[in-house]
Structure formats: structure tokens, C-alpha cells
Amino acid sequence: MSAAYHLPVLVDEVCEGLAPALRAAPGLPVVDCTLGGGGHAEAILGRLEAPRLLGLDRDPAAIEFASQRLAPFGDRFCATHAPFSTLAEVLADLGVGPVAAILADLGVSSHQLDRRERGFSFMGDAPLDMRMDTTRGPTAAEVLATIDAKALTRLLRELGEEPDADRIAKAIVATRPTTTRALAEVVENAMSARQRRQIGKRIHPATRTFQALRIHVNRELEELDRFLEDAPELLAIGGRLAVITFHSLEDRATKRRFAALARAPEPPRGLPIAAADLPQARFRIPEGFRQGRTAGPAELDANPRSRSARLRVLERAA
Ligand SMILES: C[S@@+](CC[C@H](N)C(=O)[O-])C[C@H]1O[C@@H](n2cnc3c(N)ncnc32)[C@H](O)[C@@H]1O
Structure with missing residues (x-):
């Protein structure tokens, strides 16, 4: 039943990435900012034996589902309905100080995509919701x-990397579709023959338009920017942030954000400074995570969604 809600990706790699943080900051809580179906949270509480896990999700359905799934962990688990851009405020409201680890598994869950009435997918027909x-x-x-x-052309180009953004945007504005099927049809009819040949059977012609709209409706990049700004500062020394x-x-x-944080500040120009006194970076990218981690062959076989997943990890060094 939980796998039907959402099959989590890179669970072994997330556990490997976060385990040292739980040892470095014993007793401190872990935050899962994207609870979804609670798969990663269950592994962190069960396998990694986190003393406490605080879960966030902006989708009330995820909060309900994950809370039921994780109820056997009793008061080691609690959930808050909130976007992760507000993580610092949520932790302050809960009276929680530095945390051992933070996880964000970005994007939508299979549950959100599969429930037709949520309006995320062109596979069925429903009101165009996508929230x-x-x-x-x-x-x-x-x-x-x-x-x-x-504005729609820019949105499709920037968030969907859609080569036919201009003609698709004009066709959409001419009919202003309100359902998933109507939107998929408008996009399919507007797409140039050249572009249609290029994508072939690889993806549905409406894939990029749906992705762009979803990212826009949920302000996903703004959410991520704010999260990447705040989350590293909420970690204890030795604490780790994992983002999929x-x-x-x-x-x-x-x-980019991880690389910038892991770079040592420039020493003042012209002053003689001993190597030991050079400014050190406050964060580092742990060994084994320099290029990020992707799914191995077994997971790629078992879970097609893992194909595009990449895990990056950052550690607070000082
Ligand atoms: C890929 S799923 C997470 C799956 C989860 N790791 C699991 O094991 O089942 C992404 C979840 O993150 C939530 N989400 C996406 N963006 C969010 C944001 N900015 N704030 C809070 N939750 C968010 C979605 O509602 C969705 O439930």
C-alpha cells in the first residue's frame, strides 16, 4: 500500500549519506521536508534509528498518509503541514534548535501524479489543478x-525547456484550456512537425508544458532557493543536508549552492597568513558524494522514476 502511494528513490544512498550525521550529532532530530508517503522517513527512523523525526509536507494528503504509516514510531515522529521554504520558522515554532540532518526529496509523489483529480497528469481528464x-x-x-x-512563452521556455514555447503559448492563450486533456490536445496540435519528430515516442508532446506549469503553480524554484539559503544554517556541527x-x-x-558553501572564503589580499590560519569553509561535500549519486542498475530496473534522480549531500564542518 505504501509503495502504491510512492516508491521512494535512493533509500540506501540517503541512509549512507545521513548516517555519519546521526553519529556526529547524537540525540538531535532529523527533518524530512518532503514526507510524501513516508518511505524515506520510515528508513531514517527504522534503519538509522533517528531519535526523532520531524516531517513536513505542503500536501495535506501526504501528511495524513505518512502520519498513519509512521504512527508505530509513537512520539519519535511528528508532522507539520507547511512548505519547506518556511523550515526555519517551523523549527523555531516547535522550539527545535540545531538538527542532525535534513532531507528534501523534490518534486511530486506518484500519488499526486496518479490521482486524476489532482490535475497533474495528461494521462486522464480532470480539472487543471496541479497544486x-x-x-x-x-x-x-x-x-x-x-x-x-x-509571459507564457517565457515560462514554457525557462521552466520546461520547451523548444516550441512560442507557438504552444499562442495556442494555449487562444483557447485557455481548463482541463488536463484539453491542454494536452492544444499542445499536441500546436507542436511543430519537426519537434514532434525529435521527441518521437520518448516523451508525450505535452510533458514539458505540464512540467513547466507545475513548477510555476507550486513556485518550486523559489521554494528551493529559500530552502537552500536557510537549511544549511539549521544543521548542527557534523550535521548533513541531503537533496534529491x-x-x-x-x-x-x-x-551551485553546495559548491559555494563548500568554498573557503578568500583570505585578505596582501597580508602574509600562515597556512594553518587560512579561512576554512564552514561546509564540505563528503567523500563519495562529490558528483552526487544516482540509482544503480537494480533500482533503475525496479523504479523508472529513479532514472532522473540525483542525490547531493552537504555537511556542516564548523
Ligand atoms: C517525491 S515526493 C517525496 C516522497 C517521500 N520521500 C517518500 O519517501 O515517500 C515529494 C513530496 O514533497 C512535497 N513537496 C514538494 N515541494 C514541497 C515544498 N516546497 N514544501 C513541502 N513539501 C513539498 C510534495 O507534496 C510531495 O509529497
Whole structure:
């Protein structure tokens, strides 16, 4: 039943990446910022024996499902319905200080994609919703009702890397579809023959448009930027932050932020400084995680979603 909600990716690699942090900061809690179906959280509580796990998700359905699944862990687990951009405020409200580890497994869960009524997928027909947090914010249909062609072109190009952004945006604005099927049809009909030949049977013609709209509706890149800004500072010494990304925009942002944090500050120019006194970086990328980690052959076989997953880990050194 839990695998039907969501089959988590890179669970062994997440455990390997976070285990040293639990040893370095014994007794401190772990935060799973994207509870989803609770698969990673269960491994962190069970396999890694985290003393306490605080779970966040912006989707009330995930909070409900994961809370039931993790109930056997009693008061070692608690859940909060919140976006991870507010992690610092959530921890302050709970009276929690530095934490041993933080995990974010980005993007949508299989449950969100598979439930037709959530409006994320072109595989069935439903109102065009696409909100992870069903309690707030405009739906995708509401966005498409008012956006102009120029802004939509930019959105499809930047968030979907859609080569036919211009013609697809014009076709969408001409009909302003309100359902998943209507949107998929408009995109399919608007796509150039050249582009259609290029993608062949690899992906559905509407894949990139749906991805771009989903990222926009959920402000996914803004959420990630704020999270990457705040989360490293919430770690205890020796604490670790693990982020699983699924597309190049997320991965680029994570890689750059981690690299910047792991770089030592420049020493003052012209002053003679002994090597031992040179400024040290406050964070480092642990051995074995320099390039990030991807799924091995067995997982690739068992879980197609793992194909695009990459795990990056950062450690607070001082
Ligand atoms: C890939 S799933 C996580 C699956 C989970 N690791 C598991 O083991 O089942 C992503 C989850 O993150 C949530 N999510 C995505 N962006 C979020 C954000 N900015 N704040 C909080 N939750 C978010 C989604 O609602 C979804 O439930």
C-alpha cells in the first residue's frame, strides 16, 4: 500500500549519506521536508534509528498518509503541514534548535501524479489543478485564464525547456484550456512537425508544458532557493543536508549552492597568513558524494522514476 502511494528513490544512498550525521550529532532530530508517503522517513527512523523525526509536507494528503504509516514510531515522529521554504520558522515554532540532518526529496509523489483529480497528469481528464497544497494558491487553470502569450512563452521556455514555447503559448492563450486533456490536445496540435519528430515516442508532446506549469503553480524554484539559503544554517556541527533532484533546474541550483558553501572564503589580499590560519569553509561535500549519486542498475530496473534522480549531500564542518 505504501509503495502504491510512492516508491521512494535512493533509500540506501540517503541512509549512507545521513548516517555519519546521526553519529556526529547524537540525540538531535532529523527533518524530512518532503514526507510524501513516508518511505524515506520510515528508513531514517527504522534503519538509522533517528531519535526523532520531524516531517513536513505542503500536501495535506501526504501528511495524513505518512502520519498513519509512521504512527508505530509513537512520539519519535511528528508532522507539520507547511512548505519547506518556511523550515526555519517551523523549527523555531516547535522550539527545535540545531538538527542532525535534513532531507528534501523534490518534486511530486506518484500519488499526486496518479490521482486524476489532482490535475497533474495528461494521462486522464480532470480539472487543471496541479497544486501540491490543495488548501491555497491559484490552480493551473486559473493561471492559464489570465496569463499573456509573452509571459507564457517565457515560462514554457525557462521552466520546461520547451523548444516550441512560442507557438504552444499562442495556442494555449487562444483557447485557455481548463482541463488536463484539453491542454494536452492544444499542445499536441500546436507542436511543430519537426519537434514532434525529435521527441518521437520518448516523451508525450505535452510533458514539458505540464512540467513547466507545475513548477510555476507550486513556485518550486523559489521554494528551493529559500530552502537552500536557510537549511544549511539549521544543521548542527557534523550535521548533513541531503537533496534529491529530478531535473536540471533543481540540480543546477543545488549543486551551485553546495559548491559555494563548500568554498573557503578568500583570505585578505596582501597580508602574509600562515597556512594553518587560512579561512576554512564552514561546509564540505563528503567523500563519495562529490558528483552526487544516482540509482544503480537494480533500482533503475525496479523504479523508472529513479532514472532522473540525483542525490547531493552537504555537511556542516564548523
Ligand atoms: C517525491 S515526493 C517525496 C516522497 C517521500 N520521500 C517518500 O519517501 O515517500 C515529494 C513530496 O514533497 C512535497 N513537496 C514538494 N515541494 C514541497 C515544498 N516546497 N514544501 C513541502 N513539501 C513539498 C510534495 O507534496 C510531495 O509529497
